[in-house]
Amino acid sequence: DTEVTQTPKHLVMGMTNKKSLKCEQHMGHRAMYWYKQKAKKPPELMFVYSYEKLSINESVPSRFSPECPNSSLLNLHLHALQPEDSALYLCASSRGLAGGQLTRDTQYFGPGTRLTVL
Amino acid sequence: GQNIDQPTEMTATEGAIVQINCTYQTSGFNGLFWYQQHAGEAPTFLSYNVLDGLEEKGRFSSFLSRSKGYSYLLLKELQMKDSASYLCAVDTNAGKSTFGDGTTLTVKP
Numbered sequence: 001d002t003e004v005t006q007t008p009k010h011l012v013m014g015m016t017n018k019k020s021l022k023c024e025q026h027m028g029h030r031a032m033y034w035y036k037q038k039a040k041k042p043p044e045l046m047f048v049y050s051y052e053k054l055s056i057n058e059s060v061p062s063r064f065s066p067e068c069p070n071s072s073l074l075n076l077h078l079h080a081l082q083p084e085d086s087a088l089y090l091c092a093s094s095r096g097l098a099g100g101q102l103t104r105d106t107q108y109f110g111p112g113t114r115l116t117v118l
Numbered sequence: 119g120q121n122i123d124q125p126t127e128m129t130a131t132e133g134a135i136v137q138i139n140c141t142y143q144t145s146g147f148n149g150l151f152w153y154q155q156h157a158g159e160a161p162t163f164l165s166y167n168v169l170d171g172l173e174e175k176g177r178f179s180s181f182l183s184r185s186k187g188y189s190y191l192l193l194k195e196l197q198m199k200d201s202a203s204y205l206c207a208v209d210t211n212a213g214k215s216t217f218g219d220g221t222t223l224t225v226k227p
Contacts, residue, residue: 041220042219043161110160
């Protein structure tokens, strides 16, 4: 199983709403990632979790709040978003640590959640 | 800072060979990824180069020169389904990749 799943596939929300994006993998990966991708632009890294701990936060606004409840799940909680936050949100996972170092390993991407903020 | 350059668009003919270049100037370098992304879909992994040289995987090959800050992705026997965006991504620190803007490849009959 080399699949990363994300729900929902599409999400439309108002600026006052609170919603959550979910990501799940069962490959035993210990590193999980959130990316934001605008149209015709490359993915931009938002957060990295390594062994369920937040290891990288790319200066993301606090209206995005990540959570890693266990090694298989990654959530992104959304609150008070702006229209410019509309984008494709991609989750990815990779093996994680080996020999004490975070390995540079293949990142498997989920299909993404297409978010529209009105 | 990080600077990764690749051509914005390329066009090639079905059955031909195309080479997509990527140059980079980054603070720290661990390796370089190539991803393929079809419109509206998530990126899929193609290759990861750490050492200098050419790595071949079927119709796709990837080359790296660390001293020159240069990589290319070579696609042979092009098929219509190869029309996609090809993303070069540099691994500068453990757990983090910096992506180029991508090259949109159009394969014509």
